[in-house]
Every structure is written in C-alpha cells, then in structure tokens.
Amino acid sequence: MxxxxxxxxxxxxxxxxxxxxxxxxxxxxxxxxxxxxxxxxxxxxxxxxxxxxxxxxxxxxxxxxxxxxxxxxxxxxxxxxxxxxxxxxxxxxxxxxxxxxxxxxxxxxxxTFCRMCDPAPVRDSVPYGQTPLPVWFFRQNDSGGRRPTVILTNGSDGQNVDMWTYGVSAALERGWNALVYDGPGQGQLLFVDRVTFTPRWETVVTPLVDWLVARSDVDADKIALTGLSMGGDLAPRAAAFEQRIAALVAMPGTLTPWLGFPQQIREILTPDKDETNNIWNREVVPELPPAAAATIKKRMEPFSVQAMLDAREGKMFTDFYTPAQRIRALDISNVVGRIKAPTLVLDYEFEQFYPGQPRQMFDKLTAPKEYVKLTAATGAQLHCSPMAPQEHCEVVFDWLQETLSAR
CATH class of the missing domain: 1.20.1440 (de novo design (two linked rop proteins))
Incomplete structure (x- = not known):
C-alpha cells in the first residue's frame, strides 16, 4: 500500500x-x-x-x-x-x-465529464447569502419518477470528482438521485468566489433541501445526507437542525476538526489574538520546514482568504488566530444530541486525522444509530478507505436502502 x-x-x-x-x-x-x-x-x-x-x-x-x-x-x-x-x-x-x-x-x-453523461446532471445555482451554491443533480434516467436522493457533502479539501467516487456512481447504480455541491470553503466558493467555511452548515444544507423538495423526481421523504472526511462534521451539524433529512451518514464521524491539527500547533492558540500571532510569527513560522509550511498553508486556506492569497504569493500568513478560531467553531459536540435522523457512523482502522472521534460521536447520538469500522482485512483502512471506495459505498448504500425502505 x-x-x-x-x-x-x-x-x-x-x-x-x-x-x-x-x-x-x-x-x-x-x-x-x-x-x-x-x-x-x-x-x-x-x-x-x-x-x-x-x-x-x-x-x-x-x-x-x-x-x-x-x-x-x-x-x-x-x-x-x-x-x-x-x-x-x-x-x-x-x-x-x-x-x-x-x-x-x-x-x-x-x-466536460458531466455534459457527456446520459442523462447529463441538472446544473443550477442554489441561493446562499451573496454567493449561490453550484449544484449538479444526477439522475439515473429522465423517467421523472420520484426517487430517493442523497446529498453528498465533501470535506475541507476534496473536489467534485471525489463525490463521484464516494457516492454518485453508487447512487445511480441503485436507482437513486445524487446531489453534488460546492459549499463555503469548497471548490468554486473557495478558489474563485473566496468564501470560507461556516460553522452553521445547516444554512448550507437547508436551501439544498428546499431545492430538492421542489422537484417532481425527488421523494421528499427519502432525502439522505452524507459527509466525507471533514464533511463528517458538517453533515451531522446540518442534520441537527434540518429536520427533513431522513438518514445521515458521517464518513468518519467527526466532532472536533481542530483536534485533527498537530498538538504543537494547537497549543499556541491563546484567548488573546496579538499574543497568539506573536508566538506564531516569531517562534513557529521561522522553524517550519518547507514541507510542513506548505501543509499548514493548505489546511488553513479554506478558513482564511488572506491565508490563501498569501500562500499563492509564496508567503506564510501572519494571522494564525482568526482561521484557528474558525476551525474551533466547527466543534459539534454539544449539538449531536439534537439529531433525530437515523445515523450511520463510519470509522477506519488506522484513522490518521480524527482517531477516536467516530466512537465518541456514536456514543453521543440519541437517534437510531449504527457504527461500522472498515479495516485492513479488506484493504479498507486509513481515513475514508482510499483503497476501497467500492466497499465503502456498499456499506453506506446498503444501510441507506435498508433504513429508508420503511419510510
């Protein structure tokens, strides 16, 4: 491997x-x-x-x-x-x-790929603040019958193609619709429109649900929501407040994305902005090896437009405090108990970014729930099972179909 x-x-x-x-x-x-x-x-x-x-x-x-x-x-x-x-x-x-x-x-x-699909996905822009969300709505065919639909939520650095691998293709094979979108901090909204992540992901998902339920080819009682990578934090946050979600899958379950950053980086964040940034610029940045500096630039840019622009100029951002606080605001530990939709929490052997968090989320859930850990026995280890997306989708969609069949 x-x-x-x-x-x-x-x-x-x-x-x-x-x-x-x-x-x-x-x-x-x-x-x-x-x-x-x-x-x-x-x-x-x-x-x-x-x-x-x-x-x-x-x-x-x-x-x-x-x-x-x-x-x-x-x-x-x-x-x-x-x-x-x-x-x-x-x-x-x-x-x-x-x-x-x-x-x-x-x-x-x-x-180009989407235009060549048969049928091509419906392209649209869904209202969101001052910057609409681009969406791609995939259907198996143009029959128009109402079908179960999955909203696929990406993580902090994935692209649309990842949603094909982790949901769209599997959904179409099973007769489902699938909605792909760029939210704040993702894809077009980040790299072009310069809109960073929001901790209130329900404000992103609710207009998507509104858009779906207005369609005649969507079964409004069978709308599922998945979240891949850091989306395993975003999707549960949305489901805690958007009650029309019929089933939720966290891949993996993530309560506190901030804990995915190295401890030595997290430790410099203090309640005082000036103190934090002084430590960052005087003590941390000068000691960062080039590879580590590139990694921190990449991981911070979805939370700070200035960090992104500085990185594009080959510079390290000087305001560590602001993006760090935005990442901390993504903690959903106190809202998971609000989720009412049946929830599948995935975990991975040797999970390298959010170890232990999937089980912690599962324990906090009060809704009907199931926990599944994918392992090295079938090559499905590591964050999001990179070598086993087909097995990954089998687990997810078998659970979704069984869960929604009773509705």
Missing part, C-alpha cells in the same frame, strides 16, 4: 488509485505517475507537475483522430482526478500562484 514514503503524498496517491474502481482514475496511469515522481525525487513540485501533465494529456485529442463521446467522457473524469491531485500540493510547488488556474482546469474537466 506504499506508493510514496511520505504519508501525506501516499494518502493522496492511494485516493487516485482507489478511484480507478469507479473510473475516476486508471491504475496504470497512477502507478506510472508514481514511478515518475519517485524517480525524479518526491516533492510538491514533482507531484504537482506530473499529475498536471497527465491531466493535460487526457484532454488532448488522442493519436489517430477524434475521441468518441464515451472516450471523451471517461478521459475528462480521470483528468479531473489528476488535476485535483496536483491542486492539493500546488502551494508547496514552484508556482503556488497557479492555484486558481489549476482549480479551473479540474473544474472544466469535471464539467
């Missing part, structure tokens, strides 16, 4: 490799890229450069003539994956200022 010796790069590479089961990657392409990166010397630069080049190649006309519709669709989906791989590490590369351009390349590939 080792593509790269560095755990961060390895986890991302495994996500691309595992996505091959749903067509959002190709085993040979990913392994060839991994070999090329290792041969050149693993770094953010070689990783970003190699996967961007792979995405570019897939969108070019292949040798021998024009691609057919299905080939174009397939290649665009894989390109979206590889651009997402490059995007994740671009802030540590030689060209951090290309972040938005790289996001747009991945988004264009995703939109």
């Amino acid at each position: 080792t593509l790269f010796q560095d755990p961060g790069f390895n986890f991302s590479g495994l996500l691309a490799l595992g996505a091959s089961g749903y067509g959002a990657g190709e085993v040979g392409e990913v392994l060839t890229a991994a070999n090329a990166i290792n041969k050149a010397g693993l770094s953010a630069q070689t990783y970003t450069q190699t996967f961007k080049k792979l995405g570019d190649q897939l969108l070019k006309t292949p040798e021998g003539g024009e691609s057919g519709r299905e080939t174009t669709r397939s290649r665009a989906l894989r390109a979206a994956q590889y651009y997402a791989q490059a995007l994740f590490f671009v802030l540590g590369s030689d060209d951090p200022g290309s972040e938005e351009q790289l996001y747009r390349a991945g988004r264009d590939a995703w939109d």
